[in-house]
Amino acid sequence: xxxxxxxxxxxRPAVARRALLTGGAAGVGTLLGLGAGLGIPALRDRGTxxxxxxxxxxxxxxxDRSSGIGGELPGFGGEALPCHGAHQAGVxxxxxxxxxxxxxxxxxxxxxxxxxxxxxxxxxxxxxxLASGTGPLADPEPELAARPARLTVTxxxxxxxxxxxxxxxxxxxxxxxxxxxxxxxxxQHDGGDLLVLLQADDPLPIAHAARMLARxxxxxxxxxxxxxxxRQARGAEAGGTTMRNLMGQVDGTVNPSPADEDFDGxxxxxxxxxxxxxxGRGGAGAWLEGGTALVLRRIRMELDTWDQVDRPxxxxxxxxxxxxxxxxxxxxxHTPVDYEARNALGLTVIPSFAHVRRAHSEDPDERIxxxxxxxxxxxxxxxxxxxxxxxPLRQFVPIQRRLDExxxxxxxxxxxGSAVFAILPGFEPGETLGAALLE
Amino acid sequence: xxxxxxxxxxxRPAVARRALLTGGAAGVGTLLGLGAGLGIPALRDRGTxxxxxxxxxxxxxxxDRSSGIGGELPGFGGEALPCHGAHQAGVxxxxxxxxxxxxxxxxxxxxxxxxxxxxxxxxxxxxxxLASGTGPLADPEPELAARPARLTVTxxxxxxxxxxxxxxxxxxxxxxxxxxxxxxxxxQHDGGDLLVLLQADDPLPIAHAARMLARxxxxxxxxxxxxxxxRQARGAEAGGTTMRNLMGQVDGTVNPSPADEDFDGxxxxxxxxxxxxxxGRGGAGAWLEGGTALVLRRIRMELDTWDQVDRPxxxxxxxxxxxxxxxxxxxxxHTPVDYEARNALGLTVIPSFAHVRRAHSEDPDERIxxxxxxxxxxxxxxxxxxxxxxxPLRQFVPIQRRLDExxxxxxxxxxxGSAVFAILPGFEPGETLGAALLE
Numbered sequence: 010x011x012x013x014x015x016x017x018x019x020x021r022p023a024v025a026r027r028a029l030l031t032g033g034a035a036g037v038g039t040l041l042g043l044g045a046g047l048g049i050p051a052l053r054d055r056g057t058x059x060x061x062x063x064x065x066x067x068x069x070x071x072x073d074r075s076s077g078i079g080g081e082l083p084g085f086g087g088e089a090l091p092c093h094g095a096h097q098a099g100v101x102x103x104x105x106x107x108x109x110x111x112x113x114x115x116x117x118x119x120x121x122x123x124x125x126x127x128x129x130x131x132x133x134x135x136x137x138x139l140a141s142g143t144g145p146l147a148d149p150e151p152e153l154a155a156r157p158a159r160l161t162v163t164x165x166x167x168x169x170x171x172x173x174x175x176x177x178x179x180x181x182x183x184x185x186x187x188x189x190x191x192x193x194x195x196x197q198h199d200g201g202d203l204l205v206l207l208q209a210d211d212p213l214p215i216a217h218a219a220r221m222l223a224r225x226x227x228x229x230x231x232x233x234x235x236x237x238x239x240r241q242a243r244g245a246e247a248g249g250t251t252m253r254n255l256m257g258q259v260d261g262t263v264n265p266s267p268a269d270e271d272f273d274g275x276x277x278x279x280x281x282x283x284x285x286x287x288x289g290r291g292g293a294g295a296w297l298e299g300g301t302a303l304v305l306r307r308i309r310m311e312l313d314t315w316d317q318v319d320r321p322x323x324x325x326x327x328x329x330x331x332x333x334x335x336x337x338x339x340x341x342x343h344t345p346v347d348y349e350a351r352n353a354l355g356l357t358v359i360p361s362f363a364h365v366r367r368a369h370s371e372d373p374d375e376r377i378x379x380x381x382x383x384x385x386x387x388x389x390x391x392x393x394x395x396x397x398x399x400x401p402l403r404q405f406v407p408i409q410r411r412l413d414e415x416x417x418x419x420x421x422x423x424x425x426g427s428a429v430f431a432i433l434p435g436f437e438p439g440e441t442l443g444a445a446l447l448e
Numbered sequence: 449x450x451x452x453x454x455x456x457x458x459x460r461p462a463v464a465r466r467a468l469l470t471g472g473a474a475g476v477g478t479l480l481g482l483g484a485g486l487g488i489p490a491l492r493d494r495g496t497x498x499x500x501x502x503x504x505x506x507x508x509x510x511x512d513r514s515s516g517i518g519g520e521l522p523g524f525g526g527e528a529l530p531c532h533g534a535h536q537a538g539v540x541x542x543x544x545x546x547x548x549x550x551x552x553x554x555x556x557x558x559x560x561x562x563x564x565x566x567x568x569x570x571x572x573x574x575x576x577x578l579a580s581g582t583g584p585l586a587d588p589e590p591e592l593a594a595r596p597a598r599l600t601v602t603x604x605x606x607x608x609x610x611x612x613x614x615x616x617x618x619x620x621x622x623x624x625x626x627x628x629x630x631x632x633x634x635x636q637h638d639g640g641d642l643l644v645l646l647q648a649d650d651p652l653p654i655a656h657a658a659r660m661l662a663r664x665x666x667x668x669x670x671x672x673x674x675x676x677x678x679r680q681a682r683g684a685e686a687g688g689t690t691m692r693n694l695m696g697q698v699d700g701t702v703n704p705s706p707a708d709e710d711f712d713g714x715x716x717x718x719x720x721x722x723x724x725x726x727x728g729r730g731g732a733g734a735w736l737e738g739g740t741a742l743v744l745r746r747i748r749m750e751l752d753t754w755d756q757v758d759r760p761x762x763x764x765x766x767x768x769x770x771x772x773x774x775x776x777x778x779x780x781x782h783t784p785v786d787y788e789a790r791n792a793l794g795l796t797v798i799p800s801f802a803h804v805r806r807a808h809s810e811d812p813d814e815r816i817x818x819x820x821x822x823x824x825x826x827x828x829x830x831x832x833x834x835x836x837x838x839x840p841l842r843q844f845v846p847i848q849r850r851l852d853e854x855x856x857x858x859x860x861x862x863x864x865g866s867a868v869f870a871i872l873p874g875f876e877p878g879e880t881l882g883a884a885l886l887e
Contacts, residue, residue, distance in 0.1 A: 150696030235826025257589030387674025
């Protein structure tokens with residue numbers, strides 16, 4: 010860690026160049042040496058990062074003082090979430106962070122198995138430094154890292170990375186999704202070899218973390234695409250309602266909860282017999298025990314034409330009320346949909362091709378854990394639909410096949426980007442992300 | 449306003465098309481008629497928008513209960529700021545909102561003086577509806593408008609719009625800025641006929657408001673560019689420090705305060721003799737009394753090479769400490785810079801070409817009111833530098849000339865976008881934005 014003597018900085022040359030981090034002991038040594046000259050007394054003034062319980066809700070008094078505006082008490086910026094554990098942070102973090110950034114990288118041609126090992130070692134240190142608020146090694150702007158605002162950094166690997174290590178270790182599902190007839194993939198937001206998912210309640214630490222990771226990954230991989238999204242700002246909540254998407258719909262009501270008994274079996278890869286075999290070759294998924302499969306879909310919304318549909322039309326399209334998110338068959342947001350209920354004419358209240366009906370499956374294993382954020386880059390807006398599951402071929406794909414075939418909502422949504430990543434298992438202090446892949 | 453009978457919606461056809469708002473009484477009537485069918489009981493449940501004092505700090509108990517996460521009390525989303533007054537909201541709003549979106553429009557060729565009048569009338573109603581949380585007329589997603597989170601909508605006009613009304617009414621400064629030698633304008637973020645600046649503490653109401661405005665402006669103007677930026681999230685503050693930019697610098701320390709005695713004379717166009725004359729033609733600025741001049745510059749940061757400079761080098765480049773923002777000549781962030789102080793070698797402590805020295809003017813009239821936000825779209829990051837003043841040619845331009853000529857910071861910043869807008873005077877209930885321009 011950098012020293013804390015503010016005077017040290019006075020004796021340094023005006024503009025010195027610093028070696029870029031290229032991995033390897035020599036580089037790290039140089040950086041530590043330079044780091045000793047950094048004087049960062051401001052860091053001593055910041056609120057000590059608070060490690061919340063696994064659920065992510067910070068019970069400290071600080072959390073109750075975060076009303077913020079104009080106040081002199083430290084806000085939530087100082088809150089830090091633990092990055093260690095059986096699973097990576099950022100998948101089930103509750104409540105979900107207000108801002109998310111997905112950054113996909115392509116490995117450089119020369120990054121071989123050893124390079125991947127070095128890359129994951131550096132990435133592990135960066136995740137630890139960024140999540141805790143101390144910043145990664147030789148962070149040139151430690152002040153931007155010091156208030157992580159519940160920053161999580163979640164790392165996933167794509168098919169190309171696993172193939173470069175050992176094609177036999179690649180699970181069948183770790184591949185581009187089978188094509189859907191309505192897909193209009195632009196090629197701008199598809200796939201990649203490495204995913205870094207940054208989430209926090211403040212966009213500033215995300216921007217800084219993304220830059221630090223890009224710096225440290227630069228010799229191993231190059232950025233392929235970035236997608237940014239948001240939920241309602243932290244502290245703005247009305248309380249009790251699920252996120253709204255830009256169509257105005259309550260989005261994500263029916264979703265397994267990490268507290269559910271069957272959640273682990275749906276979401277976390279557990280080394281179950283079916284995980285351990287792939288085409289009879291065996292063991293393809295063992296290195297992923299504690300990880301999960303992420304499907305990320307960029308869903309463009311045709312809001313101009315959606316706005317021309319009246320409210321009853323929209324509610325029938327979805328099968329839920331727009332105001333409360335309750336099913337058209339009654340109750341509140343969390344009341345189960347009654348797919349059999351009929352109106353006076355004998356027709357089902359939920360139309361045959363309503364979104365909720367087409368997305369619903371009678372098979373309890375055909376469920377996914379959703380984490381969507383809105384995106385709006387000025388030119389285009391929609392939903393970055395993310396879901397986690399043990400096996401996309403058995404969970405996301407059958408659901409999406411039904412929607413792709415028939416869904417009233419299809420007139421106003423278009424899937425323009427698609428990616429599948431294996432989210433690496435969690436790690437403990439002293440361990441390295443993805444170590445089991447490289448064993 | 450829409451009715452509140454939820455049952456009314458049950459009797460409407462499944463998917464009806466609605467006439468788009470094209471202005472004029474017939475269109476408005478149709479929309480009101482349709483609006484009566486909207487059932488929005490959720491709106492009755494939301495926290496009543498709180499009108500804060502002009503300073504923008506909401507003193508209501510609600511503001512003190514916004515610690516949010518997991519809580520059941522309503523957060524700050526329900527806070528609304530007044531949009532009426534001598535000046536438009538969003539210029540001096542304190543504290544500045546966490547998120548900002550600048551949207552520039554180009555008038556359609558057929559939008560004449562009468563069209564501009566109709567457009568400004570519709571815009572006025574939209575500003576009122578969006579700021580208060582009731583939403584604009586016939587808002588198809590009133591739930592997305594209901595929690596404005598201190599949303600302000602600030603309207604400015606560009607040279608082309610004023611020329612279309614009356615070229616004699618265009619002040620000399622309402623024109624593209626004179627070129628600077630280091631400008632590298634991409635052409636993607638320059639100028640425009642109409643500016644809508646949206647600011648709020650939550651990106652969701654901004655996204656919704658931008659869409660509603662685009663809908664209502666569609667028949668008069670087409671979007672030219674959008675730029676989005678952020679400050680630290682509301683509630684994340686450490687308290688007491690000015691915003692940091694993505695270079696890690698405290699940004700905006702020396703800034704006139706609306707509480708300063710000379711603020712009005714620096715920022716608000718006041719019908720002073722010099723405002724009332726332009727090239728001897730007289731009265732060019734009278735319609736702008738209570739307005740101000742906005743200069744918006746997109747400043748790309750070369751963060752990769754900036755990261756290679758050590759801390760002392762960066763501090764000398766700026767003339768301030770990176771940690772506290774204090775001048776290198778001592779004190780805290782708000783201590784005045786001592787430009788004469790010398791070190792043991794007899795050299796000035798603040799280098800001759802340090803950013804603070806080159807930006808500083810001995811002429812007290814050569815000051816601007818800055819409001820910058822960070823931007824980071826994944827591909828590029830930097831600062832959306834906005835400043836307000838009575839006359840850019842006498843305030844921003846001489847400062848920028850000095851910086852353009854010599855500034856150590858120039859190696860790492862590039863101006864890639866530039867725009868000047870006349871921010872319209874404020875308006876009272878029953879009045880129309882920009883009415884004086886069209887008299």
